Amino acid sequence: MAKRIDVNDLDIYYGSFKAVEGVSFSVEPCSVTAFIGPSGCGKSTVLRTLNRMHEVIPGAYADGKVLLDGEDIYGSDVDPVNVRRTIGMVFQRPNPFPTMSIYENVVAGLRLEGGKRSRAELDDRVESSLRGANLWEEVKDRLNRPGSGLSGGQQQRLCIARAIAVEPAVLLMDEPCSALDPISTQAIEDLIDELKERYTIVIVTHNMQQAARVSDRTAFFNLAGVGKPGRLVEINSTDVLFSTPSQQATEDYISGRFG
Amino acid sequence: MSTSVTPDAPAPATAPAIQGAAVRRGDRTFLGLSRGAGILILVLMAAIAAFLIWKAIPSLQANTANFFTETEWKPDADPAFFGIAALTFGTIMTSVIAMALAVPVGIGIALFIAHYANRRLGAALGFITDLLAAVPSIIFGMWGLSFLMPQMQGFLEWLTTYFGWIPLFANDLGIFTRSIMIAGVVLAIMVLPTVSAISREVFVQVPREHIEAALALGATRWEMVRMAIFPFAKPGMISASMLGLGRALGETIAVALILSANYTINWQITEPGGNTFAANIALRWNEAGPIGLSALVASGLVLFVITLVVNMAARLIIARRAEFSGANG
Numbered sequence: 001m002a003k004r005i006d007v008n009d010l011d012i013y014y015g016s017f018k019a020v021e022g023v024s025f026s027v028e029p030c031s032v033t034a035f036i037g038p039s040g041c042g043k044s045t046v047l048r049t050l051n052r053m054h055e056v057i058p059g060a061y062a063d064g065k066v067l068l069d070g071e072d073i074y075g076s077d078v079d080p081v082n083v084r085r086t087i088g089m090v091f092q093r094p095n096p097f098p099t100m101s102i103y104e105n106v107v108a109g110l111r112l113e114g115g116k117r118s119r120a121e122l123d124d125r126v127e128s129s130l131r132g133a134n135l136w137e138e139v140k141d142r143l144n145r146p147g148s149g150l151s152g153g154q155q156q157r158l159c160i161a162r163a164i165a166v167e168p169a170v171l172l173m174d175e176p177c178s179a180l181d182p183i184s185t186q187a188i189e190d191l192i193d194e195l196k197e198r199y200t201i202v203i204v205t206h207n208m209q210q211a212a213r214v215s216d217r218t219a220f221f222n223l224a225g226v227g228k229p230g231r232l233v234e235i236n237s238t239d240v241l242f243s244t245p246s247q248q249a250t251e252d253y254i255s256g257r258f259g
Numbered sequence: 260m261s262t263s264v265t266p267d268a269p270a271p272a273t274a275p276a277i278q279g280a281a282v283r284r285g286d287r288t289f290l291g292l293s294r295g296a297g298i299l300i301l302v303l304m305a306a307i308a309a310f311l312i313w314k315a316i317p318s319l320q321a322n323t324a325n326f327f328t329e330t331e332w333k334p335d336a337d338p339a340f341f342g343i344a345a346l347t348f349g350t351i352m353t354s355v356i357a358m359a360l361a362v363p364v365g366i367g368i369a370l371f372i373a374h375y376a377n378r379r380l381g382a383a384l385g386f387i388t389d390l391l392a393a394v395p396s397i398i399f400g401m402w403g404l405s406f407l408m409p410q411m412q413g414f415l416e417w418l419t420t421y422f423g424w425i426p427l428f429a430n431d432l433g434i435f436t437r438s439i440m441i442a443g444v445v446l447a448i449m450v451l452p453t454v455s456a457i458s459r460e461v462f463v464q465v466p467r468e469h470i471e472a473a474l475a476l477g478a479t480r481w482e483m484v485r486m487a488i489f490p491f492a493k494p495g496m497i498s499a500s501m502l503g504l505g506r507a508l509g510e511t512i513a514v515a516l517i518l519s520a521n522y523t524i525n526w527q528i529t530e531p532g533g534n535t536f537a538a539n540i541a542l543r544w545n546e547a548g549p550i551g552l553s554a555l556v557a558s559g560l561v562l563f564v565i566t567l568v569v570n571m572a573a574r575l576i577i578a579r580r581a582e583f584s585g586a587n588g
Contacts (some may be wrong), residue, residue, distance in 0.1 A: 056474055058377065085477030095468035099490030108486065109476040162476070 002029040002200045003069040003086075003169035005050060010064035011229075012045050012054065019045050021229035023064075025219060027170075032196050034211035034238070035204045037221035038258065042230025043204050046221070047172050050202060051087035052080040068169065085113070088163035092175040094155035096147035096162070103143040105158055106130060109166040125165055133161035134191050153184020160191065164199070171195065173203040177210065189214050208254055212242055220250045311560040318553035326557070332522045332539070334554035335547065341554050343561055345522040349439060349533040350562070353514065354507040356443025356528070357450055361507075362500050364447075365454030370484060372455075373462035385459055392452035400513030403445035408436055408517070415440065415529045430529045437519040439533040445513055450503035457502060461495030462488060494577040501573040508566055511537035536562040 005027040012020040020042035027033045035043035048054040049062045052073060066073050073083045088109075096105045106126045110117065117125075126143065130136040135157040139150070147158050156176060163171060173192075177185040192201060192214045205211050211218050219235040234247050245251045252258055319326060321339045329342020368388065372381045415435040422428045465488050473483040489496075515538035519531045540555045547555060 051475065053471065053475055056471060081477050081479050083477075084475055089475035091468060091471060091475070093468055095466075095472040097469060097472065097487065097490065099493070108473075112476060112478055112482055112486075159472070162472075166476070 001169060002198060004029045005170060005200065005202070006065075006067040006070075007046075007050075008065040008067070010046070010049060010062060010066065012042065012049055012062045013060065014057065015059035018229045021224070021231050023232045025232060025235045027200055027202060027217075029200050030196055030198070031217065032192060032201045032203065032215045033235075034215035034218045035202065035221060036206075036208055036211050036218060036253075037230075037233075038223070038253065039206075040230070041221040041223050043219075043221040044174050045230070046232075047174055047202060047204050048089075050170070050172055051089055052083050053089060055080060085109070085166060086168055087170040087172060088166065088168035089172045090156070090159050090163055090174065090176045093179050094152055094159050096150075096155050096158050098146065098148040100147060101144045102130075102139050102147045102150070102158060105147045106161050106165050108162060113166065129161040129165040130158075132164050132195070133157040134187060134194075135161055151184070153180050153187055156180060156184065156188060157191065160188075160195075164195070168199065170200040170202065173201065175204050175206060178206060185210070208242075212238060218242070220245075220247075220253060222249050222253070308560075308563065311556055311563060314553055315557035315560050316553075318550045318557055321550050322554070330522050330524055332543075332554075335551040339550050339554070343536070343558050345524050346534055346536045346539055346558055347561070347565075348524045349518070350508060350535040350537075350565070352439050352528060352533070353443045353446055353535055354504060356440065357446035357507040358500065358504055360444065360447035361451045361454050361503055365451045365499070365503070366458050366496060368451070368455040369458035369462055370488075373459050374484065374488065375480070385456075388452045388456050388459070390452075392456050394452075396449060396510055396513045397516075399445055399449045400516040403441065403448075403513060404516050407445060407448075408441050411435070411441055411444065419529060426526055427528055429527045431527065432530050434531055435529055437517060437531040439518070439525075439528040442514050442517045442533070442535075443528075445517060446507045446510055449510065449513060450506050453506055454499045454503040457499035458492070458496050461492040461499070464495075465491045497573050497576055501570055504569060505566055508562065508569070509537050510535075511541045514538040515541045 007023055007025050010020065010023040011018060012023075023046055025033075035047060037043045045054060050066060050073075054060045054062065062074065064074075068083075068086065072078070073087075096102075097108060100108065103126055106129050107122050110122065110125060127136060127140075130139060135154060138154060139145075139158075147155065150158060156179075160171075160176075177188050180188065189210065192203065195201060196216075203211075203214065215238045217235060218238045218241045220233045220241065221230055222233045223230050233249050234241065234245065236246070241250065242254055245254065318334055318339065318341075322334070322341060323338040324331065324340035324342050326342050328344050329340060330345040332341045332345070333339065334341040368384070372384045372388070376384060412435050415430075415438075418428050419430040419435075423430065469487040469491060470483060473487040476486075478486055514535050518533050518535070518538060520534045520538065520542055521532045522534060523532055525532055536558050540559060543551065543555055
């Protein structure tokens with residue numbers, strides 16, 4: 001089921017470098033929250049701390065609290081592997097496993113969960129996940145073909161199908177459309193609209209129009225200054241943030257004065 | 260009044276011609292050179308095969324035994340009788356032992372260096388494996404004979420005591436030196452750096468996106484390795500193993516030093532004895548008569564064919580799944 005996220009005073013480090021400082025916000029279940037801001041302001045970094053993916057980089061760690069329905073995912077008894085099974089992620093560049101078929105890509109996460117599943121059960125899950133990602137009609141006749149043979153937009157939807165096949169509580173998207181053409185982007189945006197009925201979605205985007213189109217709430221990140229850590233400038237409902245931002249920096253950014 | 264552009268202004272004299280021969284001299288030279296190099300390889304291969312066949316014919320005609328099934332090697336006797344059965348057995352057995360030990364360990368080392376060790380340790384270990392791959396085989400041979408062989412006595416005795424019921428490990432002689440087993444272990448250590456150095460190269464080339472895709476799905480490190488790294492690196496791992504196998508099959512001097520050469524097919528591989536194509540050629544070349552030399556060339560021809568077949572088999576394995584390889588992703 002979709003869950004809520006509460007972030008409390010989060011600092012993020014790469015080794016001794018403090019990349020992000022003092023971030024606090026909340027995300028309601030079954031809503032879309034967009035992160036916007038100039039390059040290097042730490043919005044992707046914050047996103048990656050939400051499922052502990054930033055720890056994959058040697059030396060990276062986070063300090064603070066990230067609560068998933070009240071449970072701290074940075075608790076000492078929490079295995080990051082389990083966090084990532086609960087919080088799915090879609091990346092900037094479509095990354096289906098090139099050595100796997102479309103079918104195997106979708107069930108990859110299910111296979112990790114272990115346990116015996118019947119072929120029929122897997123078939124069902126593949127169909128529902130691909131339908132959920134609006135890809136079923138396009139690929140149903142070639143499920144055993146390699147996933148890398150699809151177009152970029154189809155590959156990205158395959159990655160979304162792979163992420164939702166394990167029925168995560170939250171879906172994180174790190175600039176999911178930045179490598180795609182406008183039509184594929186449209187398809188993904190429509191999909192986000194459908195997915196938010198079942199999942200909590202957090203999306204990083206470079207594209208302010210996209211944030212305005214898909215999100216319920218928008219968070220604006222910025223650098224505190226050159227060489228200083230990134231911070232959350234303001235977060236508000238998308239309509240308010242784009243019409244009457246409370247901070248000057250936000251207004252400068254969304255009106256195109258920098259970034 | 261502004262100057263107007265005259266409509267009939269002549270085109271610049273240096274305008275490049277769109278039509279005309281598209282082949283530039285540099286392209287043509289390079290094409291010639293690369294095509295020539297490609298053809299040269301084929302010619303060399305054919306020349307080697309032709310040489311081997313030509314030189315092998317006299318002994319094959321003089322041979323009174325079946326070349327493929329005879330174990331004895333007496334080409335200079337009258338009448339000549341010799342065969343490659345024992346050599347084939349020894350060569351394949353030592354190589355199988357070497358690969359069985361070297362491939363898992365080598366891939367393990369490569370995996371540790373590429374994805375488990377921290378950067379500094381990984382770099383240092385990678386450097387050392389690369390260096391080991393360059394150590395001449397005679398060094399391995401001497402080391403195997405004077406150090407490893409005595410050290411392995413105890414282990415081999417233990418193996419025979421507790422696993423002697425497996426025919427492979429039985430030992431009726433009670434002597435554990437100069438055996439196919441020891442030669443195989445030395446070969447394993449010799450090909451280990453080759454296997455691990457090349458596997459490591461492939462492992463570090465696995466795109467970060469695939470690794471992150473697996474981790475983000477909730478894969479543990481080992482699951483990530485099986486999901487993202489091994490499938491992507493499989494052709495490379497096969498190539499690495501094949502290069503190692505090539506070295507093991509053709510290794511001469513280390514094996515010649517270690518084995519107490521004889522011409523028997525003995526499945527009890529901890530007992531002394533056995534021989535391989537390459538070692539046999541090295542040991543017999545100087546004392547061989549004309550038919551003897553020709554017979555050695557004939558055995559070399561078989562080794563040549565075995566290596567070709569092994570390599571082609573590897574290519575086939577790689578090509579069969581080419582569509583699913585990472586190369587088109």
